[in-house]
Amino acid sequence: MPQHVVIAGGGFGGYYTARTLERILPAEVPVTLVSDVNYMLYTPLLPGAAAGTLEPRHVVVPLRERLKHTELRLGWVTGGDPSRRALRVELAAGESVDFDYDQLVVALGSVSRAAPIPGLGDHAIGFKTISEAISLRNRLVRHLEAAEATDDVDLRRQYLNFVFVGGGYAGLEGAAELYDFATDVLIHYPRCRQTGMRWVLVDAAPRIMPEIQPELAGFTLRLLRRRGLEVMLETQVTRVTDAAVELSTGETIPCRTVCWTAGVKASPVAERLGLPLDRGRIVCDETMRVSGYENVWALGDIAAIPDPARPGEACPPTAQHAIRQGKLMAHNVAAALGHRPEIQPFRFKTLGAFADLGRQNAVANLMGARVRGFPAWAIARFYHLAWIPGFKSKVRLIADWTMDFWFPRDVAELGQLGHPPRLAEHVVPSQLRQHESGGAAVADSSAA
Numbered sequence: 001m002p003q004h005v006v007i008a009g010g011g012f013g014g015y016y017t018a019r020t021l022e023r024i025l026p027a028e029v030p031v032t033l034v035s036d037v038n039y040m041l042y043t044p045l046l047p048g049a050a051a052g053t054l055e056p057r058h059v060v061v062p063l064r065e066r067l068k069h070t071e072l073r074l075g076w077v078t079g080g081d082p083s084r085r086a087l088r089v090e091l092a093a094g095e096s097v098d099f100d101y102d103q104l105v106v107a108l109g110s111v112s113r114a115a116p117i118p119g120l121g122d123h124a125i126g127f128k129t130i131s132e133a134i135s136l137r138n139r140l141v142r143h144l145e146a147a148e149a150t151d152d153v154d155l156r157r158q159y160l161n162f163v164f165v166g167g168g169y170a171g172l173e174g175a176a177e178l179y180d181f182a183t184d185v186l187i188h189y190p191r192c193r194q195t196g197m198r199w200v201l202v203d204a205a206p207r208i209m210p211e212i213q214p215e216l217a218g219f220t221l222r223l224l225r226r227r228g229l230e231v232m233l234e235t236q237v238t239r240v241t242d243a244a245v246e247l248s249t250g251e252t253i254p255c256r257t258v259c260w261t262a263g264v265k266a267s268p269v270a271e272r273l274g275l276p277l278d279r280g281r282i283v284c285d286e287t288m289r290v291s292g293y294e295n296v297w298a299l300g301d302i303a304a305i306p307d308p309a310r311p312g313e314a315c316p317p318t319a320q321h322a323i324r325q326g327k328l329m330a331h332n333v334a335a336a337l338g339h340r341p342e343i344q345p346f347r348f349k350t351l352g353a354f355a356d357l358g359r360q361n362a363v364a365n366l367m368g369a370r371v372r373g374f375p376a377w378a379i380a381r382f383y384h385l386a387w388i389p390g391f392k393s394k395v396r397l398i399a400d401w402t403m404d405f406w407f408p409r410d411v412a413e414l415g416q417l418g419h420p421p422r423l424a425e426h427v428v429p430s431q432l433r434q435h436e437s438g439g440a441a442v443a444d445s446s447a448a
């Protein structure tokens with residue numbers, strides 16, 4: 001009987017495992033990929049999607065188009081029992097089923113690591129999923145519109161202040177791209193221009209971007225500050241409300257947009273899989289095999305795999321690691337099934353990191369070499385072009401970047417997309433009902 005391989009999660013790690021397995025396993029070995037969405041999100045391009053430079057559909061890779069022999073089952077992994085070789089899945093159609101496997105690969109990624117700060121969970125937005133990125137852009141445009149519409153200057157200020165928390169590359173790129181977008185479109189909002197916007201990036205650490213050398217981090221800091229973005233280091237958010245952010249410095253910033261990008265943690269589903277954990281991540285040996293299990297493997301952000309570059313530490317949660325782990329994972333699983341000569345350890349050492357700061361500027365640490373400005377920006381663009389899977393995706397990226405170069409950005413706010421009103425709303429819209437009963441009239445559609 002051909003053995004059944006089940007992959008949980010269709011992001012970088014899961015996709016590259018499945019794609020490589022398709023190339024090296026005989027077609028009769030069944031491979032099933034379980035994911036809650038039918039695409040892989042190319043996260044490094046998320047800031048571009050948030051700023052409207054890239055179409056949302058152009059930063060995702062449809063799994064059904066890219067995977068020819070893998071069976072894709074849409075569902076949410078809820079738990080597992082390795083002693084029974086079973087993975088519990090809530091399928092998209094609603095039923096709860098157990099998937100039996102001979103080899104299991106866990107690639108469920110990570111979630112935003114929200115700190116226990118009063119009000120944060122209710123009023124802040126993360127920057128990890130495509131819905132969060134698009135919602136941020138819609139909220140930004142909606143808030144510019146609200147600020148332009150009101151005659152109350154204090155209220156206008158709340159709408160025109162934006163706070164980002166977290167000075168890693170994801171937060172910095174997101175803040176820089178959205179800030180550029182906002183300053184570009186401000187020309188359409190005369191009252192907002194008069195009041196002025198305030199963009200603040202807060203980080204508890206004494207420096208930004210621990211992934212790059214201090215000199216490059218210093219360059220980034222100066223560049224952002226020169227552009228007008230305030231960066232507050234060694235500062236913590238202590239409280240968030242719907243209209244303000246309180247800081248450890250004692251300052252209260254009137255503000256209706258708080259974006260939390262201060263780190264990630266392994267998916268909480270890891271706790272329900274019956275596997276050994278180290279600070280939430282699944283403990284693996286250097287071959288990515290889960291400690292104590294012959295037929296269970298893990299990779300990517302959810303796995304603690306020894307980092308060949310830093311003895312005693314686990315690999316950092318990056319796409320460049322998840323991609324390489326995915327490719328090797330396929331070879332190791334194939335070896336465990338007898339289709340490859342031997343199981344091998346993960347030997348990849350990080351190539352470095354870069355942050356695209358917008359306006360044809362970036363910083364990069366490339367194997368120890370420091371690159372900044374336009375060359376770093378060009379390298380970053382070529383890198384993403386090379387790595388985003390599929391010819392169609394590459395052409396779409398080039399088209400979007402070209403359009404962005406020649407044409408101004410678009411300020412249409414389409415937060416209602418995908419959230420049509422119920423038919424009953426056509427008869428008496430909720431705004432009219434609220435108006436008649438004396439309630440607030442304007443609903444924030446961007447919050448959807």
Ligand SMILES: Cc1cc2nc3c(=O)[nH]c(=O)nc-3n(C[C@H](O)[C@H](O)[C@H](O)COP(=O)(O)OP(=O)(O)OC[C@H]3O[C@@H](n4cnc5c(N)ncnc54)[C@H](O)[C@@H]3O)c2cc1C
Pocket residue numbers: 008009010011012013014034035036037039040041043044045046047075076077078107108109110127128129169170267269299300301302317318319320321322
């Ligand atoms: C804004 C941003 C920018 C980034 N930029 C870079 C960069 O420039 N370079 C870099 O190297 N890294 C970057 N990263 C980090 C990179 O995205 C992650 O390290 C990488 O995605 C990890 O791959 P993964 O396969 O472990 O997880 P993911 O790619 O997150 O994949 C996990 C998959 O599992 C699915 N899933 C989750 N839970 C369940 C469940 N219970 N049931 C079913 N399916 C589930 C998810 O929908 C997803 O498809 C960035 C991250 C962010 C947020």
